[in-house]
Amino acid sequence: MSFVEQWELRARFARSLSELYGTEVPAYTTLVEVSSEVNRDFQAKHPELAERLGSIERVTAERHGAIRVGDIRELAQAARVFGAAGMHPVGFYDLRDANPPIPVVSTAFRPIDRDELAKNPFRVFTSMLVAEDRRFFNAELEQQLKEFIGSRTLFPEELLQLADKSIEQSGLAQADADRYLELATAAFALSPEPVDRQWYERLEAISSVASDIGGVASTHINHLTPRVLDIDDLYQRMQARGITMIDAIQGPPRWEGPDVLLRQTSFRALAEPRNFKEADGSIGTGDLRVRFGEVEARGIALTEAGRNDYDRMLRVVDERQKESGRPRPEVALEVWREQCPASERELIERDYGFFNFAATGKSVDGENLPTDLLALLDGGWIVAEPIVYEDFLPRSAAGIFASNLSGEGTVDDSQDETARDQSWMARHIGVTMHNPYELYAAERDVSFREAIASLGLAPD
Ligand code: OOG
Numbered sequence: 457m458s459f460v461e462q463w464e465l466r467a468r469f470a471r472s473l474s475e476l477y478g479t480e481v482p483a484y485t486t487l488v489e490v491s492s493e494v495n496r497d498f499q500a501k502h503p504e505l506a507e508r509l510g511s512i513e514r515v516t517a518e519r520h521g522a523i524r525v526g527d528i529r530e531l532a533q534a535a536r537v538f539g540a541a542g543m544h545p546v547g548f549y550d551l552r553d554a555n556p557p558i559p560v561v562s563t564a565f566r567p568i569d570r571d572e573l574a575k576n577p578f579r580v581f582t583s584m585l586v587a588e589d590r591r592f593f594n595a596e597l598e599q600q601l602k603e604f605i606g607s608r609t610l611f612p613e614e615l616l617q618l619a620d621k622s623i624e625q626s627g628l629a630q631a632d633a634d635r636y637l638e639l640a641t642a643a644f645a646l647s648p649e650p651v652d653r654q655w656y657e658r659l660e661a662i663s664s665v666a667s668d669i670g671g672v673a674s675t676h677i678n679h680l681t682p683r684v685l686d687i688d689d690l691y692q693r694m695q696a697r698g699i700t701m702i703d704a705i706q707g708p709p710r711w712e713g714p715d716v717l718l719r720q721t722s723f724r725a726l727a728e729p730r731n732f733k734e735a736d737g738s739i740g741t742g743d744l745r746v747r748f749g750e751v752e753a754r755g756i757a758l759t760e761a762g763r764n765d766y767d768r769m770l771r772v773v774d775e776r777q778k779e780s781g782r783p784r785p786e787v788a789l790e791v792w793r794e795q796c797p798a799s800e801r802e803l804i805e806r807d808y809g810f811f812n813f814a815a816t817g818k819s820v821d822g823e824n825l826p827t828d829l830l831a832l833l834d835g836g837w838i839v840a841e842p843i844v845y846e847d848f849l850p851r852s853a854a855g856i857f858a859s860n861l862s863g864e865g866t867v868d869d870s871q872d873e874t875a876r877d878q879s880w881m882a883r884h885i886g887v888t889m890h891n892p893y894e895l896y897a898a899e900r901d902v903s904f905r906e907a908i909a910s911l912g913l914a915p916d
């Protein structure tokens with residue numbers, strides 16, 4: 457009987473969630489169709505650019521999902537379910553700092569090795585409710601949330617056992633793999649269980665993310681996001697099909713310089729019928745509108761210095777827009793043209809972007825080889841290939857959450873006594889958390905050492 461490796465489990469997991477979500481949210485199927493058209497047309501028009509940040513096979517299959525869980529016990533279980541498919545927690549995002557604040561902290565489960573990412577880069581942004589946060593929940597509600605969440609089962613024991621087996625063996629035998637995929641997919645399906653209307657609405661008054669997490673007895677995919685090579689083109693084509701997108705593409709503006717980080721846009725899915733348990737105990741139907749269609753374009757990963765400067769430029773855009781009242785895309789383009797490195801070479805020169813390096817094979821005989829990176833690049837001895845950004849942006853994430861809020865909820869800003877920070881999550885999640893900058897830097901350093909060695913230079 458054949459053995460299913462983790463990358464294949466991951467690819468199949470992404471596909472089966474995609475099938476599920478397509479049956480649940482029909483507009484998602486349209487989005488995937490339009491994304492494929494956009495990618496095909498882009499590749500036909502710009503064959504030299506299309507695969508610079510990943511093969512067309514990778515990009516076409518590429519998805520990220522978003523799920524939300526109730527506490528650290530559930531997050532640690534999610535870590536096992538994803539770990540089975542070679543997806544590890546990377547990065548920490550505190551959305552309670554967002555504007556408006558959202559009562560969750562998050563991480564992203566994804567493959568961390570280059571070849572694993574190339575085989576299938578499926579990633580899931582996973583948020584955990586912080587019931588202890590007094591800015592959102594009083595002591596009574598915290599207690600009730602903890603009881604509700606503590607007594608539910610998101611992931612059946614059989615699934616967790618199979619997940620552990622896959623982690624132990626780096627994959628599963630065919631029959632186990634099929635069962636794992638069946639159970640893992642089912643764990644993220646929308647539940648037909650009736651929603652307690654009073655409880656749901658009490659949480660919703662505070663935050664609709666809180667009710668989406670703690671108001672129902674199971675979790676579900678909040679959105680599943682395909683990747684496109686030209687997000688502006690996609691935006692127009694979706695509008696042309698009559699799907700109303702949010703009014704902006706989040707992240708850096710479209711411009712003539714290098715694309716960095718992540719650009720995303722979304723549309724609100726239709727209201728979905730759900731069963732409700734009313735105050736008098738009767739069961740009725742109603743609808744909830746919590747899910748999304750989202751799409752993204754990915755660019756070059758930035759170093760911490762590059763990222764800090766990116767965040768600074770966003771603040772400049774905010775200020776200038778506030779002062780002038782001009783449309784944000786116009787202001788952003790102006791700021792980018794003034795202040796953003798205009799070429800990949802400049803990103804390297806300022807150490808703003810992550811790149812892999814490779815020797816070109818240009819002869820070194822009799823040459824007096826320069827030793828610095830830029831001179832080696834300019835002289836044609838080595839080439840730089842951009843490393844694609846594999847993570848998320850808190851500001852865009854907050855934008856997705858915010859477009860999900862029916863109202864801004866109520867927040868008491870005066871008393872935060874909870875330390876639900878990165879080190880807390882790392883201590884409690886049960887598996888190693890990774891720092892995204894370290895992952896990118898390690899990849900770059902390995903390639904650089906190899907390139908240098910093949911030129912016969914000693915690394916410094
Ligand atoms: C997650 C929002 C974050 C993204 O693409 O930035 C996200 C959520 O709504 O649960 O998916």
Ligand code: NI
Pocket residue numbers: 520521522581679681750856
């Ligand atoms: Ni997303």
